[in-house]
Structure formats: C-alpha cells, structure tokens
Amino acid sequence: MIIDVQKTAKLSKLTIPQEKAEYFEKCMQDIAQMLQVLSEVGEYHCDGDSRRVEMREDEVCTCEISRDEIMRSAPSSFKGTFCVPKTVE
Secondary structure, three states, X not given: OXXXXXXXXXXXXXXXXXXXXXXXXXXXXXXXXHHHHHHHHOOOOOOHHHHOOOOOOOOOOOOOOOHHHHHHHOOOEEOOEEOOXXXXX
C-alpha cells in the first residue's frame, strides 16, 4: 500500500520534515498492514463461547453506619455529598 505522507500531513494540518517523511511512511505502511491482517482474521478464529460473561446475582447489603456519621468523617462535604479536589483542568 502506498501512503503519501506529505498529503496525509497536510490534511491533518501537520508539518513533517522531508528527512523524516520516509520514516513516517514506513510506520504508516506497517500500521496499514497490521489492520489488513486484523480484518482478514475477523471473528473467524474466535470461539463464540469465549466471550460469554458469567452473570451473578446482585446482593443487597445494609450498612451499619449512618449517612450522617459517614459525612461527618469526610474532610469536606456540601449538601450531603463529598467534596473532592478538582483533578481535571
């Protein structure tokens, strides 16, 4: 499969230096080849039973600690919910 790296870069709004174009072309060809192999394998070699998930019964548990007691142990709370530091900007 022939891949035009500079055209792909232009469509992706990327700049690829000419000296690295050959390297990226080889990488993209390898990826395309792997995808082709995967499409040929498909689900033919998969055993249908191997994907079956064993279901279990839900068990209802009761808590011996009251909600108010749990909320009192929280470092910070607001209207019955835990306040946690923001982790995503």
